[in-house]
Amino acid sequence: MTVTSGTLDAVLQNVDANLDTSVSSLFEILRIPSISTQPAHAADCRKAAAWMQQALENLGMTATLRDVHWAAPGHPMVVGHDAAAEGKDERPHVLFYGHYDVQPTDPETLWNAPPFDPRLIEDASGRKVIVARGASDDKGQVMTFLEACRAWKDVTGSLPVRVSVLLEGEEECGGANLYPFLKENVAELKADVVLVCDTSMADRNTPGITTSLRGMMAEEVVIQCASHDLHSGLYGNAAANPIAVLCQALATLRTADGGVTLPGFYDGIREPAAATRAQWSHLFPDDASLLHEAGLAIAAGEKGYSAIEQTWCRPSCEINGISGGYEGEGFKTVLPAKAMAKVSFRLVPGQDPDRIRETFRAHIRAALPQDATVTFTAHGGSPGFEVSRDSRFLGLALKALSDEWGVPAATVGSGGSIPVAGEVRDALGLDALMIGFAQNDDRIHSPNEQYGLDSFHKGIRSWVRVLAALADAG
Structure with a gap:
């Protein structure tokens, strides 16, 4: 018709x-x-x-x-x-x-x-x-x-x-x-x-x-070292600190150039067509055109991709929350027994959320000292x-x-x-x-x-x- x-x-x-x-x-x-x-x-x-x-x-x-x-x-x-x-x-x-x-x-x-x-x-x-x-x-x-x-x-x-x-x-x-x-x-x-x-x-x-x-895969990570919170004067330096362990593990998820270090993370991802990139560049001529409403100007992700490309066609790894130890007002010299982080991955077509979850958990486990244990809680997984x-x-x-x-x-x-x-x-x-x-x-x-x-x-x-x-x- x-x-x-x-x-x-x-x-x-x-x-x-x-x-x-x-x-x-x-x-x-x-x-x-x-x-x-x-x-x-x-x-x-x-x-x-x-x-x-x-x-x-x-x-x-x-x-x-x-x-x-x-x-x-x-x-x-x-x-x-x-x-x-x-x-x-x-x-x-x-x-x-x-x-x-x-x-x-x-x-x-x-x-x-x-x-x-x-x-x-x-x-x-x-x-x-x-x-x-x-x-x-x-x-x-x-x-x-x-x-x-x-x-x-x-x-x-x-x-x-x-x-x-x-x-x-x-x-x-x-x-x-x-x-x-x-x-x-x-x-x-x-x-x-x-x-x-x-x-x-x-x-x-x-x-x-x-x-x-973008799809999403999210994990809640809890690392435990000591059996209970410790006095940092009595145990500091000798006892493993789960916050430090967690921070060190999370810090190695990204490279200095903004890439994600998990093995095979980028396998199967297709590059956007040249015409598509040109169209997006016309809509967002620089990174600030996307980021200015957030009070930012410089894209923090992978080098070689604009801010709009980093959000529209590239995957991400973000730490959404981290906690542990004393978080109240004032100061308490405690060496915590546990530390927790919430980490999410935005995924693009070609990535398998189950595989990303497995490699993320393996990455965290590989970073643990002998006295540390870890538990994971899955929160969704969609391609x-x-x-x-x-x-x-x-x-x-x-x-x-x-x-x-x-x-x-x-x-x-x-x-x-x-x-x-x-x-x-x-x-x-x-x-x-x-x-x-x-x-x-x-x-x-x-x-x-x-x-x-x-x-x-x-x-x-x-x-x-x-x-x-x-x-x-x-």
Whole structure:
């Protein structure tokens, strides 16, 4: 199916004409305090799910709430299918994923207004922004897609592709029920591609598709030497100090050039394409352009890679916490019996988290003196994710975004992890195109979370174009 330019223009005009109504709909769902991690808001989460179910039904979809129970009883999934696509339909089929739950609002004293009383205000630059918990992460992003579907239905009575929708209610509290839900409903959720709207743009004016994510492997390490804390005057110098042992072991994880010393750590990693590096260099011309918001200017990782490359396509080893001995006020001359550190590795495609865990533990054990013992506690292990460059949907979506924003859309990486991308690939065998319109200053998870009105408006228009473009995928 090919969408004519006249039809596309009519749908885009509908988006523009109905922007106020779209904002009003967003405000409705933003008023529901669907904080998934707090039991006191369980009823609010179900209320938000029911609101989303009704929104899908208003689009002519058959929509249901699905209770979840695998990891623990939790907040329901919302599943919708375009009723008009029932029966034989050879159009491309997309599965849209988002989440309706939000983060807690504390500390509420830092909010300029109640977090669930959405407002449209102007920021210091004069840009109009929507302020509320969930405005950007992820209710505003979800509504860009639903409003794009509404515009298509208003103008043409149908959607250019087959559409299914899956909305989760536990993304902000771990999402432990998502993967088993996907596995149990493979036949129903099978599509050609997954669309995820829970990511950011490359910069204020450059749209992007996140095509790679870093996975993660984390370990908690406890080293013990003496059987109990010792007086440093009586035992100092003679007794092994676990803090010193731990620090020495951790210090040898990195080279002077910022590389990781674990054997085979970089095996299987692919270098980014020259064109990709050039695109990223245009977006971030120097290290300070990424690091200045953190009060930094110089990339501290591997030499030969820019700061953005170090976060988007290279793995990391970071010490997230270290403790031991006396940590209270004043001074205590104690020689501690134990020392602890939390260490995490962000992993890129090609790395095996289980192998990295084994080599890390071997590295720590090899650094121990005879009187020291070590225990490890594993905290997660997920591989990196990368969209296949052979995907017939990727190029079409990039062109659609470029057409809307007037600049070439970028393929970007993410230093963090978005578990749904790997889970839908493993459970459903599908690539996920992560197309989001958030900005770095949206303050997600923080007080005064915001979503630019321009991000919301052009996000809706972008999805209109993407759906039209994907209709050509065949």
